[in-house]
Amino acid sequence: MNSAPLEVFTAFAADKWIDDEANYQWRVAARPVGNVVPTDFTWSVTDIPQPSEGEVLLKTHYLGLAPVMRFYMQGTGAAREAVLQPGDVIHGRGVAQVIKSRHPDWHEGEIVQGQMGWQTYKLSKMTEQEKFFRMPQNGLPAALGTGALGMTGLSAHAGLFACGDPKEGDQMVLSGAAGGVGSIVSQIAANVAGCNVIGIAGGPEKCRFILDHGCSQAIDYKSEDIGSNLDERCPQGIDLYFDNVGGETLEACLERLRLGSRVVLCGSISEYTRDPPFKLSNYTRVRATETRMQGFFVYNHLHRWHKVMDELAGWIHEGKLQPIQDVEQGFQHMPRALANLYYGGNVGKQCCSVRGEPTEWL
Amino acid sequence: MNSAPLEVFTAFAADKWIDDEANYQWRVAARPVGNVVPTDFTWSVTDIPQPSEGEVLLKTHYLGLAPVMRFYMQGTGAAREAVLQPGDVIHGRGVAQVIKSRHPDWHEGEIVQGQMGWQTYKLSKMTEQEKFFRMPQNGLPAALGTGALGMTGLSAHAGLFACGDPKEGDQMVLSGAAGGVGSIVSQIAANVAGCNVIGIAGGPEKCRFILDHGCSQAIDYKSEDIGSNLDERCPQGIDLYFDNVGGETLEACLERLRLGSRVVLCGSISEYTRDPPFKLSNYTRVRATETRMQGFFVYNHLHRWHKVMDELAGWIHEGKLQPIQDVEQGFQHMPRALANLYYGGNVGKQCCSVRGEPTEWL
Numbered sequence: 001m002n003s004a005p006l007e008v009f010t011a012f013a014a015d016k017w018i019d020d021e022a023n024y025q026w027r028v029a030a031r032p033v034g035n036v037v038p039t040d041f042t043w044s045v046t047d048i049p050q051p052s053e054g055e056v057l058l059k060t061h062y063l064g065l066a067p068v069m070r071f072y073m074q075g076t077g078a079a080r081e082a083v084l085q086p087g088d089v090i091h092g093r094g095v096a097q098v099i100k101s102r103h104p105d106w107h108e109g110e111i112v113q114g115q116m117g118w119q120t121y122k123l124s125k126m127t128e129q130e131k132f133f134r135m136p137q138n139g140l141p142a143a144l145g146t147g148a149l150g151m152t153g154l155s156a157h158a159g160l161f162a163c164g165d166p167k168e169g170d171q172m173v174l175s176g177a178a179g180g181v182g183s184i185v186s187q188i189a190a191n192v193a194g195c196n197v198i199g200i201a202g203g204p205e206k207c208r209f210i211l212d213h214g215c216s217q218a219i220d221y222k223s224e225d226i227g228s229n230l231d232e233r234c235p236q237g238i239d240l241y242f243d244n245v246g247g248e249t250l251e252a253c254l255e256r257l258r259l260g261s262r263v264v265l266c267g268s269i270s271e272y273t274r275d276p277p278f279k280l281s282n283y284t285r286v287r288a289t290e291t292r293m294q295g296f297f298v299y300n301h302l303h304r305w306h307k308v309m310d311e312l313a314g315w316i317h318e319g320k321l322q323p324i325q326d327v328e329q330g331f332q333h334m335p336r337a338l339a340n341l342y343y344g345g346n347v348g349k350q351c352c353s354v355r356g357e358p359t360e361w362l
Numbered sequence: 363m364n365s366a367p368l369e370v371f372t373a374f375a376a377d378k379w380i381d382d383e384a385n386y387q388w389r390v391a392a393r394p395v396g397n398v399v400p401t402d403f404t405w406s407v408t409d410i411p412q413p414s415e416g417e418v419l420l421k422t423h424y425l426g427l428a429p430v431m432r433f434y435m436q437g438t439g440a441a442r443e444a445v446l447q448p449g450d451v452i453h454g455r456g457v458a459q460v461i462k463s464r465h466p467d468w469h470e471g472e473i474v475q476g477q478m479g480w481q482t483y484k485l486s487k488m489t490e491q492e493k494f495f496r497m498p499q500n501g502l503p504a505a506l507g508t509g510a511l512g513m514t515g516l517s518a519h520a521g522l523f524a525c526g527d528p529k530e531g532d533q534m535v536l537s538g539a540a541g542g543v544g545s546i547v548s549q550i551a552a553n554v555a556g557c558n559v560i561g562i563a564g565g566p567e568k569c570r571f572i573l574d575h576g577c578s579q580a581i582d583y584k585s586e587d588i589g590s591n592l593d594e595r596c597p598q599g600i601d602l603y604f605d606n607v608g609g610e611t612l613e614a615c616l617e618r619l620r621l622g623s624r625v626v627l628c629g630s631i632s633e634y635t636r637d638p639p640f641k642l643s644n645y646t647r648v649r650a651t652e653t654r655m656q657g658f659f660v661y662n663h664l665h666r667w668h669k670v671m672d673e674l675a676g677w678i679h680e681g682k683l684q685p686i687q688d689v690e691q692g693f694q695h696m697p698r699a700l701a702n703l704y705y706g707g708n709v710g711k712q713c714c715s716v717r718g719e720p721t722e723w724l
Contacts, residue, residue: 246646260662265649279641284608287627287657295649300622 006343009336012038016332018120018355020059023048026118026334028073028086034273035342036070041335042087049123056101058112058122061357063094064146065328065337065350066180067269080299081115082129090118092334094354095135095145111135113145118334120354133305138313143359147349148184148316148323149309151298155266156184157308158301160193163294164240164264168194171234173253176244177215178206180349181266183324184312185242186214191320195240198233200226200249202344209347213322227252237261245270247278254285263293273342324348329356368705371698374400378694380482380717382421385410388480388696390435390448396635397704398432403697404449411485418463420474420484423719425456426508427690427699427712428542429631442661443477444491452480454696456716457497457507473497475507480696482716495667500675505721509711510546510678510685511671513660517628518546519670520663522555525656526602526626530556533596535615537561538606539577540568542711543628545686546674547604548576553682557602560595562588562611564706571709575684589614599623607632609640616647625655635704686710691718 018024022045029042051057072084072091081091094116101108106126114132116122126132135142140149147153159181160166172189176182177199189195191214199215201207207218219229226249230238237258243250246268253263263286271278286293301308315321326346328337331354341350353359380386384407391404413419434446434453443453456478463470468488476494478484488494497504502511509515521543522528534551538544539561551557553576561577563569569580581591588611592600599620605612608630615625625648633640648655663670677683688708690699693716703712715721 259659265646268646268649271646277643279643280645281639281641283642283645284627284630284633285657286655287630288659290657290659290662292657293648293655295647295652295654297621297650297652300652 006336006339006345008038009333009339012041013330013332013336016043018331021048022046023119023121024331025089025120027089028075028084030086031074032070034275036073036335036339038335040073043332044089048121051100051102051123053102055123055125056098056103056106058096058116058124059099060094060096060116060120060122060331060354062143062146062359063092063116063118063331063334063352063354064150064152064180065092065334065341065346065352066152067267067272067341069338070272070342092116092118093131093146093151095142095150096122106132111142113142113150118331120331131299131302136309136313138317140313140316141360143325143351143353144323146351147180147325148312148321152180152349153184153312153323154301154305154308155296155298156181156188157312158298158304159264159266159296160185160189160242162301162304163296164242164262165292166193166195166240170195170239171236171258172197172240172242173200173230173234173238174198174215174242174244175200175249175253176267176269177201177210177218178347179244180346182242182244183210183213183348184321186210187321188214188315189242190214190216192315198230200245206347213324221249227255230256240264242266243268247271247274251280251282254280254282254291257285257289257291259289261289261291263291264296265293266296269342325359326350327359328352331355368698368701368707370400371695371701374403375692375694375698378405380693383410384408385481385483386693387451387482389451390437390446392448393436394432396637398435398697398701400697402435403452405694406451410483413462413464413485415464417485417487418460418465418468420458420478420486421461422456422458422478422482422484422693422716424505424508424721425454425478425480425693425696425714425716426512426514426542427454427696427703427708427714428513429629429634429703431700432634432704454478454480455493455508455513457504457512458484468494473504475504475512480693482693493661493664498671498675502675502678503722505687505713505715506685508713509542509687510674510683514542514711515546515674516663516667516670517543517658517660518550519674520660520666521626521628521658522547522551522604524663524666525658526604526624527654528555528557528602532557532601533598533620534559534602534604535562535592535596535600536577536604536606537611537615538629538631539563539572539580540709541606542708544604544606545572545575545710546683548572549683550576550677551604552576552578554677560592562607568709575686583611589617592618602626604628605630609633609636613642613644616642616644619647619651619653621651623651623653625653626658627655628658631704687721688712689721690714693717
């Protein structure tokens with residue numbers, strides 16, 4: 001994996017800024033190899049477009065960052081989004097306001113979330129492919145649309161409940177526990193499903209964080225051996241493993257599955273920049289323990305959207321779920337925010353306040 | 363893998379024979395490394411035991427062979443049976459007759475199946491651990507208790523229906539299609555569940571066999587490339603993969619899964635004698651396609667026994683399932699029969715007629 005310290009991204013952004021006089025965009029310059037580097041991105045400034053009949057003009061306020069964005073840049077057609085070519089605006093979901101509308105179903109002033117792309121304005125026909133939803137009027141900040149009340153929340157909820165079949169008292173292990181999806185899963189698994197959650201995260205800060213957000217125990221994978229810690233902390237084995245990282249962590253958990261356990265494959269960030277790819281040496285444990293290993297892909301769960309969002313909002317109001325966002329300030333720092341994800345720098349959902357507005361603002 | 367041609371087992375058995383004057387047994391001599399060799403087995407002759415209060419004396423008529431037996435000999439505690447030490451009688455299920463009984467629930471003359479061990483007589487308390495069942499009076503040969511009307515049938519039925527969730531019209535792929543479990547799965551998947559079954563087997567004889575037993579297409583893994591054949595024969599991808607072999611075959615199928623597909627991990631015989639163990643390079647396909655990969659272990663499905671046996675017997679009577687047994691003649695050839703399994707020599711369920719009786723006899 002090649003690597004570039006975050007400072008190079010800071011320097012890269014130093015001459016860039018946005019205003020409301022133009023549409024600022026980040027486009028694919030080159031296919032990333034390993035983690036992203038500044039030369040993978042092109043900064044672009046164009047006129048703010050005007051809607052034709054059937055179109056709306058959206059103004060971006062918050063953008064979410066997700067590991068899949070590197071795949072978009074690599075042109076692998078990940079996550080069923082259109083395959084990007086060099087020169088294309090990078091895909092990314094965000095929270096925006098309809099500022100002009102010539103579309104019968106969407107009205108000026110409405111706050112929505114959907115496929116915005118890495119840009120400060122977007123002209124949209126609001127197609128199904130873009131998966132736009134109105135932000136509900138539930139007293140919660142619209143910025144949560146990039147996290148707990150967006151695809152991240154749906155991933156956590158559907159991954160846990162629809163795929164993981166959690167049972168009260170389950171010994172659960174959760175990797176990536178301090179991340180966007182993980183920090184929601186840990187809380188709803190503990191506070192709603194009644195699981196006993198051992199979280200895995202990198203570094204003492206994240207481990208303290210996850211102990212405050214649903215996990216009863218924390219393993220720091222950067223300084224502790226996962227396998228021996230699991231042996232010690234759940235000697236009876238694992239009922240449910242929610243996997244956000246893949247690789248050796250998955251292997252260590254498979255080795256300790258109980259009969260009839262479940263594994264949710266939600267993400268495998270430890271493998272995305274690895275070359276050659278990781279090879280799993282003990283998948284036959286799944287057979288021996290009659291485990292159900294369920295792959296999870298959030299777009300298959302869109303039909304649950306409104307019910308899930310209502311439940312998540314309810315749990316936030318009840319104090320069972322504290323949504324955590326790690327906010328990058330300023331659209332010009334989007335590349336740094338993506339690199340940060342791959343360095344494991346974020347605590348909670350990595351997002352970007354496009355104009356540096358507080359996330360309570362909207 | 364070390365290997366010994368079957369001829370060495372034939373020679374090994376040449377001076378051995380059984381009668382009804384003693385209890386003949388095969389015991390563990392050494393832990394197998396790779397496939398079994400004659401020096402892994404000890405031939406033992408002891409007195410026929412007499413039952414005390416609460417015990418029965420069983421006379422073995424048929425024994426089934428299964429890949430797991432090599433694990434028993436290795437002392438790995440596979441399949442929740444007692445861990446064997448050198449000198450112990452090898453585990454194995456069989457069909458037997460109660461010839462003396464001092465047990466209130468089991469009567470002289472009854473035909474049963476259960477854990478007999480590799481021996482011609484057994485003294486038993488008929489414990490739950492031994493999993494004895496009476497053979498039903500359904501007009502079918504009791505010898506089927508080693509196959510379609512025994513654990514093999516339960517594996518096929520529960521693996522397919524309880525784990526595989528087959529849907530009419532599913533494009534299914536089945537490896538080990540000519541084997542004990544496979545030859546049942548192929549027929550009930552096609553004739554009961556309405557799946558379109560592509561079978562994978564080794565050699566032209568087995569491929570002809572599976573085309574006569576449920577498979578609409580056959581791939582000979584010994585002479586054909588599995589991946590390119592699957593590309594050609596099911597270009598739309600795989601809805602259900604029933605895996606009896608693991609390894610590269612599993613990898614080729616994972617690469618071609620459709621969204622929402624299912625994989626049943628029933629066996630992985632290709633890996634049992636491999637050193638170093640096989641490593642799976644593409645398990646992340648399970649995540650990307652939101653596949654449910656379900657490990658299967660037959661002893662978790664014992665509660666289904668009577669219902670499953672009734673259904674299987676019904677399908678046999680209706681002509682939807684033709685039970686196929688590959689019969690070794692004579693108890694002295696049990697080691698050869700086990701080696702044959704690992705050489706892929708059997709067509710249908712490998713079993714042994716202990717006294718060379720026809721399998722229709724009992």
